[in-house]
Each structure stands twice: as structure tokens, then as C-alpha cells.
Amino acid sequence: MNKPLALIIDDEPDILELLDLTLGRMNVQTRTATTVAEAIDLLARQQFDLCLTDMRLPDGEGLSIVRHIQQHYPATPVAMITAYGSLDTAINALKSGAFDFVTKPVELQRLRELVNTALRLTGPRQKADAATADDDPILGTSPPIQQMRRQILKLARSEAPIYISGESGSGKELVARRIHELGPRSCHPFVPVNCGAIPSELMESEFFGHRKGAFTGAVADKPGLFQAACGGTLFLDEVADLPLPMQVKLLRAIQEKAVRPVGTQQEETVNVRLLCATHKDLALEVAEGRFRQDLFYRLNVIELRVPPLRERREDIPLMVRHILQQLAARADVDPPSVHPDCMERLSNYRFPGNVRELENILERAFTLCDNDVITAADIQLNAAPVPGDETDLTQIDSLEDFLDDIERKALTQALEETRWNKTAAARRLGLTFRSLRYRLKKLGLED
Template sequence: MDPQAPMTIPSALIVDDEPDIRELLEITLSRMGIQTQTAPDVSTAKKLLQETAPQLCLTDMNLPDGDGIELVKWIQTHSPNTPVAVITAYGSMDAAIQSLKAGAFDFVSKPVELSRLRELVNSALKLSPAAESEDTPGDDPGLLLGNSSEIKRLRNQVRKLARSQAPVFISGESGSGKELVARTIHLQGPRSEGPFVAVNCGAIPSELMESEFFGHKKGSFTGAVDNKDGLFRSANGGTLFLDEVADLPLAMQVKLLRAIQEKAVRPVGDSQEIPVDIRVLSATHKNLPELVAEGAFRQDLFYRINVIELSVPPLRQRKDDVELLANHILQRVAREYECDPATLTADAIDRLKGYDFPGNVRELENILERAYTLCDNDVISGDDLQLGNGHQTALTAPSLNPDNTTSLPDIPEGDMDLEGYLESIEKQAISKALEATRWNKTAAAKRLGISFRALRYKLKKLGME
């Protein structure tokens, strides 16, 4: 950085018809080193916005000649690089949600809490005007790879949403990349330096949910041997991604709604609420409106997390991206297993493009990892993909029991975990082969009748490295 270069002093426009509020906001922002201008109404605000293009606009909701939402919409059209935050009446969540839907960066409620205001202002000033323009040259794919019109449209939507602090609901089929979209929104926004905490709501036992989300105090229940922050506080200053939010039980939905609305959590066993500064993103592959209609998901929580909905296209709707994604996945797999990357034959590419991928990108990854272990000479043919008639066939090793002496686990009566049962057989066979060859992996792979690369893959997959 040039020490002789003049420092750019950020500027803000404050729009409020109450002189006392304007003065309070002016003093607060001035102490943060921000130049301020004020306007008592919408018309004056529009004039100043056209003349000065400030880095931030704070506007009251109720103004003499209009309202804050009207001004938000005007700014989106005439000054889109200016983040605008709306000051709403206490408890007026509907007005706050309307402002976010109109394009507001964030909102703050009256009476204005100065610490919350400072957080909001600092987040807004981190936004780079160059990154906010729709006409930014080039289309850096970042984590969202692809050249199809569908993925380009998604990347454009993500760039816009990254500017806001509005809750985003990400819908899409299983395996389509919803968490990747959430992570991209986080990385492209003003919270990128903060934590990104992703949680699968369906994977937490219901009796532990409150403690997992909100934390607990030492001694608050049996087993609480230490204080615990919980997911909300772990994400403070960053983003909390609630995956499979439809799996939350109704009792937890009530508590989650309060935490999101109040921007505060109460740990189990504590009498005080602790403020948190997070952006909430959520996702599910289920149809939330249907669950709301059935009474399985609270309408008020749906209304709160679904301020903006973002739909992730399934892989079958962007077949033009399959080859690019496949090559990227193969490069990653080769790095993970420390082997040479494999290439796809023209027939393999054609078969992948002709497949519907009911499991989306996640299924593509599984297919390619599997084919990578089976192919010869680092070339994946169409047959190596084993897609069959739209279905994959089971991966079998030529000899899982090379000496015919390994005792197989008993097949349980009634219901069973087939995948776990088969994994236990593989672990036994691989362990026996490694012991017989004194952990010479090349010799063990030969003994098992599989390639060295296939053995590396299985050791990693089965947690035996």
C-alpha cells in the first residue's frame, strides 16, 4: 500500500424525520470515523444519494413523504452499490422482513442498540463496490463450477445475495450442492472472515438439540461437566447454515424462531440471554410449504427463514457441466489418494452425459471415485462407470477372502444394516491381507485381487489408514 496515498473516509446518509434520532446516529457514526449527511424525508434522500453516492444509507421506516421500503427499492434501481439498512419500530418483524425482501442489507430496531448498529455498519462497509456490480467483468466460478446458463444464473444470484444479511432458504434435491451454495454466499459476503458453521438438523438427537444449538452451563444437567458455547455462539460474527431444517421437531422450531428474531440465545441452565451476531442460511430437500400445510413445520419459522428463496438446479438440468465437474472431481480424488489422475474416454463422457443422476453431484462423485479404483492405466472407460441401465452395479472385489479362512460376521435376524455388514466383511479381509503381508500395501492389494489404488481408496473410505 502506498503510504502517500490519501485515505478514503467512508460516508453514510442518515434518513429520519426525528432530529434526536438523526443526531444520535450522526454522533455514533462520526465516532467510528464515518462522514455523515442527513435527510428528513425521501425526496431529500434521493437527491443526496444521486449527488454523493455514500457507502451506506440508514433510513427510518416511516417518513413524511413515503416510507423506507420505497427508498430501498429506489436505491436498488438507482444506486445499487449502496447498502441500505432500515430502522424499524420495536417488534415490527413484518416490516423488517418486507424491507429485506425489497433489497435492504439489514435492519435495526428502535430503540437503536448502539452495539448492534456498529456491527451492522462495519459489515456494510466491508462490501466491495467492485464485487457488487452485475457488470463485473468475468464470471469467477469460485466453488460453483460450470459453464451452463443455469449455473451462471445461480452464481449471479449468489453474488447479489452475498451483499445482504437477509435469511436465505436454499431449496434443491439431495446432492445438488446446497451447502456449497451456502458456503459461497458466506465467502462472497462481508462475513467471510468470520466462521461458517454448518449443521445437519436431522443428525442431532432431539434431547440434545437445545444444548447443541444454544450451549449450556456447567452442571445444568447430568453430563454437563463444562460450559458449552453451542452452534449459535460458535458462528458469532459469521454464518450459521441449518441443513435439513425440515427435520427439526416442533418444540425446537419455537426456540429457534425466538433465537433468530431476538438475535440472542439462552444457554441451558442460564437465566441470561446472550446476544449473537450471525446470518442464518437454511436448506432442505423436502417441500417446506407442504410441511407447513400439514402442520409439521411452523408457518412463522418458515416465514422467517424464507425471506429469500434460492433454488439450486439438479445436475440433469445442466448436462453441459458434467464433463468439467467430472475432471475436477478426478483431480481432487487423485490428490486425496496421492495417485496419478485418471482421464475419461469419449464413451465414458457420453455415458455420463446420458445419465440422469438422481443423486446429483454427490452421485457423480461416488460414481467417479468408484470408477477410479477399477480402471486400468489411469483411463476410465464407459464400462468402468458401471451405470448399467440407469443404475449402478455393486462394487465387488474378486477375492475378499483369499485364504477361505476368514470367518464372516453372522447375518443378523430381522432388520439389518446391509452397508455396515458389508463394510465389516471388507475390513476383515483387508486386515487379514495386510497382516499376512506385514502391511505391504502393494502385496496386500495383489493378495486381495484389487489394484493398489483400489486398496488406498478402501482404506480411506473404511477409516483404516
């Protein structure tokens, strides 16, 4: 079996020697370059399994090498070597396509972990290439879903923190799991945590662990979520719900790649990939002082948006059949059919609760339906108007009242979908905040 081949690019002889020696002991062959031009020439003549590049080189910057590899050799993982504390540089490298970074002075344990992770990328790439619709838990063939699948395949090969944005119930954890499964950490744990479900007084212990006797009730040592996810992925769901004091501690853990259990002064190195999600507008949370800007900058290296169900209505029939098949298998019966009128209503409903709401609707209808057919009455749903339908003028006594009713429904729906966040609701409706307040007051909806 051929040894892996790595390209090391740095103009400091001491760093080159350290990296060459460390990788050699890991049974990895190396080639070295001291300039951008020399590196590009070597890349053109040989196929590398890994590339490590310094940020500053005599004839240019390492970022140009990252971009060159991303454009011409996207299957080759490249990591950036940055000066200690150069977080902005590291984040720019990740955004440019680097899969990870390491800081100077280089810690050998961190370097070994990075190299091992990079060399495992071949396996996940083959697995991703072989992935089919049959083994993909993300259902749908609509353009938004196909685009998201392409993004997932690309992001699975990176170590960059990813902020998964999307409305409540849209499937953000499912997307996070898929990124983990297709990445080099798939053989290690995927640990999801709902940040809004942990009491604030227990949060530090839950995340970082504690030592026996650290506080009343600490009868034994307990590892935290970071330790539980070691080598794998830690998924922080509803990260916007973290209190500000915990945000400071989380930022330090991310930057130092180490945690300090409650009750000890010793830090423990942790090797995890961070994915986070929230249904809230995280940029708005920062603007209003509820979320630290530096933590947002660190977590939001790459954003992946999960489309709401109403933006991919053509996927609804496929999802309906899949959900009913799952419900039927659980009950050990044949799945019921869906009346065309019922399917039409589902396809034209806005689903403010997204996929989770669809699952709840179908579970109720599955229980209530007669003769193994789900009808429109079974789903207990008022369908949204179908585009192109004509208004029945005989049902309108007052045009002003009719229009006020439509406006009232639209405002209420936008507020419900944003959990009564008026700023977010105004943005969704294309209104200014002042205009939204005026309309709410006019219609008697202002609290």
C-alpha cells in the same frame, strides 16, 4: 484516508441526533434528510458508503428509498429502521434490497455491528469482482449455473436470511459457503450444522450452549453453535428435520438476536447471518403441519434454488474431469481418461443423487478401471435412453407390458428422488395425488 460517508433519513430529531452521534464516534461522516424527496436529492449529488432510513416519512415510505437505491445505486448498502415488532416490514425491506434492518428503540451495540458490516462490503465487492472460474468451487458454465452465480454475488452483499432449496446431493452447502466467502462476514466463522443429526434431547444445548451443572454430564460451560458462529454465518442444513419444540426456540433466537444457554436465565446477544437448506419441500412441510409457518416466513426471506445435475447436463464432462483430477492427486497418480461411450452414458443419466452420486460413481470407477481408461462397464450404470433413439420393436412382446414397464420405472424413480413422499412425487410427475395412487395400485407398487 477519507472517512466513510453515511446518509441518515428520519423525521424524528431525537433519532437523527442519536444516529449522528453514534456514527460520528465510529469515525463515520453523516448527512441527514427528513423526507423521501430530500434523500433522493442527496443521493443524486453525493456518493454514500451507507444509508439508514426510517420506514415512515412525511412524504412517503422508506421502502421507496430502498427500491430507489437498489435500482440506481446498487453498490450502496441500505438498512431499514423499523418499529419494534414490525417483522413484516423488516422482511419486505430485505426482499426489496435492504441488506439489513434495525428496530426502534435503537440498540447501540446492534447499530454498531450493522454499520461495521455495511462498511466491510467494499472489500467483498472487490473480491467478488475479481473472482474467476479458477477460484470458484462451483463448477459449470451452463445457463442455470451462470444464473445461480449472479444470484450468489448479489445475495452475498445482503444480511437477509436465505433458504437454499435443492435436491439431496446437489451442492447446497457449497453454495452456502460461497455466499459466506463473498460476503462481509468472510473473515469470521462459517459454521454448518446438520439439523437431522442432532439428538432432540441435546438440541437446545448444541444450539444455544449450556452452563456447568445444567444437567447430568455438563461438567463445564459450553458455547453453542450460535456463539461459535458469532460475527459469521450459521448454516442450518436439513432444517426441516428440526422438531417443533426446537422450531419455537429457534424462531425466538432469530427474532431477538439473542440466545439463552441451558442452565441460565441470562440471554446472550448473538450476531450471526442465517442460511438454511433442505432437500424437502418446505412449503409442503408447513402445509402438513410439520414446520411452523412463522419460522418458514422468517427463514424464507429469499429463496435460492440449486439446480439438479440433470438440468445442467452440459456441465457433466467438466465435472467428470475435475473429480478425476482430484482423485488422482489424492492417489499421487495421473488422472485416467474417459472413453467417449462412458462420457455419453454419464451425460444421459438422470443422477437422482446429483453431484454426490457422480462423485461416488467416479470414485468406484477410478479404483476399478484398467489401463488408465474408464469405460462404460466401469461406471456400472444403466444409461437413460437418449432422446431421439428409436425403439427396437423386435424386443416388444406386448405393447401394454412395455408401456407399463416404462410407467413403473418413472414412478419408482420419482418416489426414490423424493424419498417416497407421494405428494412431492405426484407434483414432479405432473399428476394429481389421486392419479398417482391409482397408478401405483394398478402397477402393484402401492404399499
